Amino acid sequence: MIVNKTYNALATAWKGLALTLRHLFGSTKKREVAPIKSANYFKELEKGTNTIQYPKQEIPIPEVGRYQLDVEIDDCIVCDLCAKACPVDCIRIESIKATEAIGQTSDGSTKRLYAAQFDIDMAKCMYCGLCTVVCPTECITMTNQYDRTVRHLDELTYKFSVMTPDEIDEKKVAFEKQQAEKLAAKQAALQAKQGGAS
Amino acid sequence: MHRNSKFTLSFYIIHILVAIGLFAFIAMFTLFAVYAERKVSAFIQDRLGPTETGKFGSLQTLADIVKLLQKELITPAAADKWLFMLAPIIIFVAVYMGFAALPWGPGLVPSQTNIGLYYIFAIISIETLGILMAGWGSNNKFSILGAMRSAAQIISYEIPAGFALISAVMITQTLDLQAAAVQQGILSVEKVKFLGAWDVTHIGGLLSWNIFRAPHLIVAFVIYFIASLAESNRAPFDIPEAESELVSGFHTEYTGLRFAFVFLAEYSMMFLVSMLAVILFLGAWNTPFPNMGVVKLADWTTGAAWGIAWTIIKTLGLVGVQMWIRWTLPRLRIDQLMNLCWKVLTPLAFACMIISGIWRLWVM
Numbered sequence: 320m321i322v323n324k325t326y327n328a329l330a331t332a333w334k335g336l337a338l339t340l341r342h343l344f345g346s347t348k349k350r351e352v353a354p355i356k357s358a359n360y361f362k363e364l365e366k367g368t369n370t371i372q373y374p375k376q377e378i379p380i381p382e383v384g385r386y387q388l389d390v391e392i393d394d395c396i397v398c399d400l401c402a403k404a405c406p407v408d409c410i411r412i413e414s415i416k417a418t419e420a421i422g423q424t425s426d427g428s429t430k431r432l433y434a435a436q437f438d439i440d441m442a443k444c445m446y447c448g449l450c451t452v453v454c455p456t457e458c459i460t461m462t463n464q465y466d467r468t469v470r471h472l473d474e475l476t477y478k479f480s481v482m483t484p485d486e487i488d489e490k491k492v493a494f495e496k497q498q499a500e501k502l503a504a505k506q507a508a509l510q511a512k513q514g515g516a517s
Numbered sequence: 518m519h520r521n522s523k524f525t526l527s528f529y530i531i532h533i534l535v536a537i538g539l540f541a542f543i544a545m546f547t548l549f550a551v552y553a554e555r556k557v558s559a560f561i562q563d564r565l566g567p568t569e570t571g572k573f574g575s576l577q578t579l580a581d582i583v584k585l586l587q588k589e590l591i592t593p594a595a596a597d598k599w600l601f602m603l604a605p606i607i608i609f610v611a612v613y614m615g616f617a618a619l620p621w622g623p624g625l626v627p628s629q630t631n632i633g634l635y636y637i638f639a640i641i642s643i644e645t646l647g648i649l650m651a652g653w654g655s656n657n658k659f660s661i662l663g664a665m666r667s668a669a670q671i672i673s674y675e676i677p678a679g680f681a682l683i684s685a686v687m688i689t690q691t692l693d694l695q696a697a698a699v700q701q702g703i704l705s706v707e708k709v710k711f712l713g714a715w716d717v718t719h720i721g722g723l724l725s726w727n728i729f730r731a732p733h734l735i736v737a738f739v740i741y742f743i744a745s746l747a748e749s750n751r752a753p754f755d756i757p758e759a760e761s762e763l764v765s766g767f768h769t770e771y772t773g774l775r776f777a778f779v780f781l782a783e784y785s786m787m788f789l790v791s792m793l794a795v796i797l798f799l800g801a802w803n804t805p806f807p808n809m810g811v812v813k814l815a816d817w818t819t820g821a822a823w824g825i826a827w828t829i830i831k832t833l834g835l836v837g838v839q840m841w842i843r844w845t846l847p848r849l850r851i852d853q854l855m856n857l858c859w860k861v862l863t864p865l866a867f868a869c870m871i872i873s874g875i876w877r878l879w880v881m
Binding site: 321325332335336338339340342343344346349367368369370372 | 557559560561562563564565568841842844845846860861
């Protein structure tokens, strides 16, 4: 019994030792970094060392990955759908109605709103990608950018609006003026109507 | 005015220099061994190990020790201050003093004493005392558990280790390690027989090593090697430090230089037990190459410098095996540990001792 046990112990110990010895001397080859789509992505792990020396080596990832958000503000119609879809409310949009159609996006949608504020708080973002799905003009996308370090937390709030405060004020005033003119015209029309009736 | 001519100033200076040299060697070895251990473990696990500090990370351990030297020496408020302070020193000094009786080459031994092996065994047992002091002095449950385990383990494994060594001593008939070393090569004054039959006194090399003079010493060597792993608290017998259970066992509370001393002791213990195995079983500083006719390989590769080189090569080989085993085998449970010691290794060591007696009487 004890002889058998001892023999087993030695035999299995040797099995393990042979395995580690193979790895000890098989570590001459460094890992070649290949994208996950490559056929031998997992086979690679069987030979040589596995470490990816990150800043020096990076696994290639698709250009449209599932990483940080980016907004092409020229294509945005400020519909606010993304902000409504966001489960963690990390998108904050403020719109100003334009006095007229202000142009077209690259896919032909007419823009009628100015984006006074378009902030995404990347510290809150949970990378679900729902905002990219609902966007009618596909202006909000997820990129391949996954490592970003900042010194202050508020630097993680990405600001995509390109409007200056002056422009914002100007557009607001213009819209209010148009509204006032419309109201005046409406009241004048109403008065004329009432005057005609009496 | 009588003066003993042996104890002159130069006598003391030489001995102090030898002691300093040994310490420097141990420190350098520790730096190298920690680096080697990290690289070996990394490669075994398909990692890279240290790569950034110096070429291939070679300056990593140097950077580590510089960092450790700068660290604060924290003594826990509830600790027994004297025990806590003294323990790392005792642990290290006990191992360091063991080196005094180890021969490095023909005529090269810090202290040639006729009870060398006995002295080494006695002095490295003091390490247990230091470990107990560290565990008790820390006033920490992990430390005391680690220390108790360590004491139980070291005391148990000294028995098979001791009997394995005794079976080698019965063949060499001396406790003087230098004398035991001389016997295992071409410098031997007595007859050396390969497997007790073939006279290889002038052939030397591998054939005259103790494990080939009496083949049952191979078993004794394996027993001693396994027991020495336990004595230096190395995996798979590292239950005193068992990271997954005891944080890091008896040295949980140590910081800075004190921690460095405990570490230094562990690695010098590795070297010491391996060197002892080399001296008693693997031909000490003798060359592995035999004389073959006109090709006198053994004659060419024997000498003081060769001796040091062979000792270091063989010992580092064994240290390498210790590392290889550490990164392969899982830790033994305490009952398995005691089972192995008392039910397997001790009876086998006794058997080896009996065979040694028979061998010495009727074969050699």
